[in-house]
Each structure stands twice: as C-alpha cells, then as structure tokens.
Amino acid sequence: MTAATDRGLPSAEELRALEKLAIDVAAEAARFVVERRAAELQVTTKSSDVDIVTVMDSRSQELIAARLRAARPRDAFFGEEEAADGRTDQAPPGTTEPAGSGLTWVVDPIDGTVNYLYGFPQYAVSVALVQGDPTVPGEWRPVVGAVADAVAGRVHHARLRGGAWTRTVDGADEPVHVSDATDLATSLVGTGFGYDAAKRGRQARALAELIPHVRDIRRGGSAALDLCHVAAGRLDGYYEMGINPWDMAGGWIVLTEAGGTCTGAQGEPPSSDCVIAAAPGIAEALTRAVDSVVDLVRHP
Ligand code: LIP
Numbered sequence: 001m002t003a004a005t006d007r008g009l010p011s012a013e014e015l016r017a018l019e020k021l022a023i024d025v026a027a028e029a030a031r032f033v034v035e036r037r038a039a040e041l042q043v044t045t046k047s048s049d050v051d052i053v054t055v056m057d058s059r060s061q062e063l064i065a066a067r068l069r070a071a072r073p074r075d076a077f078f079g080e081e082e083a084a085d086g087r088t089d090q091a092p093p094g095t096t097e098p099a100g101s102g103l104t105w106v107v108d109p110i111d112g113t114v115n116y117l118y119g120f121p122q123y124a125v126s127v128a129l130v131q132g133d134p135t136v137p138g139e140w141r142p143v144v145g146a147v148a149d150a151v152a153g154r155v156h157h158a159r160l161r162g163g164a165w166t167r168t169v170d171g172a173d174e175p176v177h178v179s180d181a182t183d184l185a186t187s188l189v190g191t192g193f194g195y196d197a198a199k200r201g202r203q204a205r206a207l208a209e210l211i212p213h214v215r216d217i218r219r220g221g222s223a224a225l226d227l228c229h230v231a232a233g234r235l236d237g238y239y240e241m242g243i244n245p246w247d248m249a250g251g252w253i254v255l256t257e258a259g260g261t262c263t264g265a266q267g268e269p270p271s272s273d274c275v276i277a278a279a280p281g282i283a284e285a286l287t288r289a290v291d292s293v294v295d296l297v298r299h300p
Helices: 012-035 055-071 113-118 197-213 223-231 245-257 280-291 294-298
Strands: 043-045 052-054 076-079 103-111 124-132 140-149 154-159 164-167 173-175 188-190 216-218 237-240 261-263 275-278
Touching (some): 012 055, 055 076, 103 113, 103 140, 103 245, 124 245, 140 223, 140 245, 197 216, 197 280, 223 245, 237 280, 245 261, 245 275
Antiparallel strands (some): 140 154, 261 275
C-alpha cells in the first residue's frame, strides 16, 4: 500500500468497536500467560538454540485466534506461532487468506519470549488489525492495535485517528504522547538483537558506531513494548533490524497515534530489514544515524 487509502477502511464507529475487541483479547491473553506461566513453560527452539517458543506462546495464540475468529469470522489471521522459521516477512503456513473483509489480525501471542522464560518483566501480548498484506513491506498499515504489558497489567492501545491511550489496571484510559526531544545526543534510544549469533555480532558493531551519538541505549527485549515506550516518552527513539510484522504491528499504531514516526531505513517502509521509531524532534537525526550503520548489519 504505497499510498495509504481509506478505501475499505471500517467506519470510525466500527474502528472503536474493533479497538475494544483488540484490548479485551490482548488483556485476556496477557492474564492467561501470567497466571499459567509456572505450570506450562515447556520450551522448544525455532531458528536457533536461543530462538525459543514456549507452550504458552502456542496456547496464547490459540486463545487469541479463537476469540477473534468467533467475533470476526471474515477477517484473516496472521500469527507468529505458525511461522515455519518464525523470523521472516513470509506468511506462516497457518495464515488464513482475507476471507472477505480485506482485514488481517496480526498477533504476537507473547512478545519478549525469552524475557517470559526468565521472568524478566518485559513481555507483552500484541493484537493488531491491519489493512493490506502484512507479508509485503509498504503494502500494509495497522488500523487498530493493543499491546498488553503482561507484568504491569496495562494495555497500550490505539485506533486510526483515535489517539493513543494506556488503560491502567483500574480501567482508566490515560492519553499517551511522545517526548519533546529535539537533540539526539541527549536522547534515550531503545534497540534489540536477533537470534542468529552472526547477525547479533553485526548488530553490536552497528550499535558501537551509533552509541556515542545518543544519551544512552536500553535493550528491553520486546519490540511491541519498546514502540509503546517511545509513544509514551519513556524512550525518545527505538530502532531494530530483524523484527517481524507481529512484533511491530500493535506498537506501530500506538506510536503514530501518539505523535511519533515509524519508518524503515533509507526511506524504506518499516519491515524486518529495519524499523525506526522516533519522537518527531529527533526523527531525522535518528534516521540519519541508523542509515549510516544499517549496511553493517545487512551484509555479512
Ligand atoms: C522479540 C522482539 C525483540 C527482539 C527479540 C525478539 P519475540 O520478539 O520483540 O525486539 O529484540 O530478539 O525477536 O521473539 O520475543 O516474539
């Protein structure tokens, strides 16, 4: 979708209802994975010995898919845990074709899986509804998103043109807005690293070039939450190379509805190649800095 269009977009009233559905389903799945963590942590690996999936990833996705398919049978579903290799923009075998609505639910049943395994308190459930084909960079956009911070019990959520909000544990919705940062050198920037050891080494070398130009770096371990941290001003920016549509879809719309920008590197759209999230005052400087190191990661 090179030019985002409103053709086929649900009405404002429908988007409000879809946002509520995303919030409710993400919150229920987040409660589920927290409550069942101790009993169900059997672990297997995917693309590498450190790319893990727990039985709770699968059970969370089953719960989410059941709720969404019951409520929205004509929508397609694109979840992380059917993916054969789990780390590409390719549609996983379990992806259902748009059955008529032209809309697809893009779901990460546990984002921050390694954190979940270790009990490190940064993991989330991300539920997003997107227009277009989420397997083709530049040909899709999120229109509704909910990122449930499973440990904090909060849900960061947004719908197109509906603003960005955090639902607190007592059910109140608080508005969310990016920081007013204008100087990259004093900005706090998040990032992350992949599961492939060689790529991780290249990402570290790229970070070594970039870190002298920012205040400091934070590596939280959940892209969905990192994007929401930028949306709320807890980070001024975030970039990562190698995240997937399910990692980014929910946090992407929370970020943009909070006044932030979400792009790829070198003028590209956000994709598994690169995602750059920023408060508007540092967007150009952060993009320039990431553009200058992205090839260090792309090419072995
Ligand atoms: C995670 C991302 C994170 C990245 C991790 C991992 P997962 O997704 O959210 O940003 O740095 O390596 O890919 O695998 O926990 O769903």
